[in-house]
Amino acid sequence: MSENYSKVVVGTDGSKSSLLAVERAAKIAAAFDATLIIGCAYYESKDDASKTLRQDSMTILGDDPARANLEKASEVARAAGCDKIQAEVRSGTPVEALMAMVNDNQADLLVVGNRGINSLTGRLLGSVPADVARQSDCDVMIVHTVS
Template identity: 35%
Template sequence: MKYNTIAVGTDGSDTSLRAVRTAASLAAVYDADLIVVSAFGSHDKVGTRQERDAEIPVISEDMSQTFLKAAQDIATEEGAKRIHVIAKSGDPVATMLEVGKYYQVDCLVVGNKGRNSVRDRVLGSVATELMRKAYVDVVVANTSDDR
C-alpha cells in the first residue's frame, strides 16, 4: 500500500503540531504530497440561543495563517517534500473531509487531543468524528504528553 496524498489538521496547539510531525514523517516515507489544513471561524456557544452575539471565535484567519507557517516549518524539518497549506473557514471535521475529497487525499492524520474538552464531550472529538465519517484511512497520532 502506498499513500499519495496525506492531509493533517492543525489548530496551532502543541498536540496538533505533533500530529503534523507524524503526517510529515509519513509523507516523507511514502514520498506523498502533504496537505496541512487549518479550519478557522466561529461556533455557537453550547447551551445558548443562536444569536449573532452568541458566537465565539475559535480560530481567526490570521491565527490560522500563523499556525500553518509553524506546521510548514515542522513538515519541512521532518523531510516532507511537497507541502501545501490551506486555511479554510468551517468546522474542523467538515473542512478536513471537504479538503480530502477535493485533493483526493488517501490518508487523513489527526491527533488524539481534546478528549476532555466541553466541545468533545458534547459534540464528540474530531478524531472520533473523522474515523466515523471518513472514506479513507484515518491515522490517529498519540499526541499525549506522557508518551
Template identity: 30%
Template sequence: MNGGHRYTIVVGVDGSPSSKEALRWAAWHAGLVDGEIVAIMAWNMPMIYNWEVPGPQDFAHSTAAALGSTLDEVLGEASAVPGRKEVAEGHPARALLDAAEEYRADLVVVGNRGHGGFTGALLGSVSQHVVQHARCPVVVVRETQQRTG
C-alpha cells in the same frame, strides 16, 4: 505515483501538542511513501451580537500565519516533504473531510486532542467525527509524553 495521483495525506493542525505530533508523523509517513501533505487549519467567525470584531480577512490572515508558524516549528523552513497549506473557514472536522475529498486523500492524520474540550477524553470531537465519516483511512496521533528524571 499512480495514474498521475501522488499519495496525499491531509493533516489537521490547530497548534495543539497532539496536532504537532500528527503533523510530524504525517511528514515522516509522506517521506516513506514519496507522498505529499496538505496541512489544514480552520477558523470560525465568532457570533457576537452588536460587538465590533475583526473581519473575516483578519481571521483568515491570523490563521494562515499560525499555520505557517506551526509548520516552520515542526517541520523546519526547508522541509523535504512537498506540501500545501490550506486555511478553511468553518468547522475543523468539515474542513478536513472536504479537503480529503478535494485532494483525493489516501490518508487523513489528526491529533487525538485539540485545544479545548475535556482534556481527559480519549478523542476530541474533531478527531472522533473524522474517524467516523472519512472515506479513507485515518490515523489518530497522540501527544508524545515527556519523561522526567
C-alpha cells in the same frame, strides 16, 4: 485503493499537540514520497465560532491567524523531512474543513491528534478525531499527542 499513500492530510490549530500530529504526518508523507496537505480551519466571525459547542480545538478567528499556524506547521513538516507540502485554510469547523480537504484532494490518509477524544465533552458531543474517523472514506490515523 493503492497500498501507497500519495496524499496525506493533517490539520493544525497551532497547538503543541496538533504540531505533533503534523510531524508524524510529515514523516509518513516523506516515507511514501507523498504530498502533505496541512490544513487549518477558521471561523469567519465570533457568531460562527459560538455556534460550535465544542471546545476541543482552539478557536481561530479569521484567516490571518490560520495562515500563521500553517507557516509554523510547514516548518515542522520540513524539519521532519517532508518537502512536498501544500497549505490550505478553510472556513468552518475543524471537522468540516478536514473532510473538505480530504475530499477535494482525494487524499488516501488523514492524520489527526487524539485531543478531545477522551474528555467528557468529547464522549458526549463527539470530538474532531472521532468525528473524522466516522465520516472519512480514506484511512484515518489517530496520533497519540495528548495523554
